[in-house]
Amino acid sequence: MPLIASLLRVPSLPETELLPREFFARPAVEVAPDLLGCVLVHQTAEGLVAVRLTEDEAYAGASDPASHAFRGRTARNAVMYGPPGHAYVYFTYGMHFCVNLVCQGEGDASAVLLRSGLVIDGAALASARRYGTAGGPGADGRAGVRRSTARSTVPREIDLARGPARMCEALAIDRAQNGSDVCVAASPLRVYAAQKPVPGADVSTGPRVGVSRAADVAWRFWITGDPAVSVYRAYAPRRARAKPVTTRGPEGGTIPQ
């Protein structure tokens, strides 16, 4: 084995190797179930965090109404049109990042959205990123998880990367990782093969979460019974803002709000 491979080896992955680019050079619906059990690693100056993938979703390109590529190429989705085995990171809902892995060949804008995983390395660092410093919830005054009630605000390790935006926060994935090649050992962000492949019989399928279009296709995949899988939420239209702000403050001198 090359020396560099041992130097970059992940503690929890003694015998596994990086996924080759050919792995991703297939339709996303084929790649998505095969990614379950594989390990996403992000190495930063702070340290290394690794998650074993437990849930993902396939997005086809121009033919999929739920895909970001459905309406053609834009500055945001450009990476999806590039070569397979690269990360497509996008920002959504004004505050969250989500990470995809690009599939097929160049020009086919398909990808797999990574939805959930179990942290198997760097849990302390992941927890610090999600909940603040290791002192516990609220220790640094951050709003993430507060002790507002006596129960149910205790962070759980199972929740560290359970959900697409949570996983990005645990792994410190943001715009800087958009376009990263996950198939080379020199990349801080990379994906390793599963130590023990997940049998097809252990993979469940269902509709994708939160999408309004093409809600009938079962392109969400997860490891059956795994606790580190996000809760399914059907698409729900967001209601209009309660305060239209059509007028300014009261005329008579009452204090706003």
Place this chain on the structure above:
DNA sequence: GAACGGATTTTCT
């Protein structure tokens, strides 16, 4: 335990 509303900004119509 389900349902709801707020936060917040990029992206495209």
Place this chain on the structure above:
DNA sequence: GAAAATCCGTTCC
């Protein structure tokens, strides 16, 4: 100008 591949705390069964 509205919707969006979300998360979190609160409220109401």
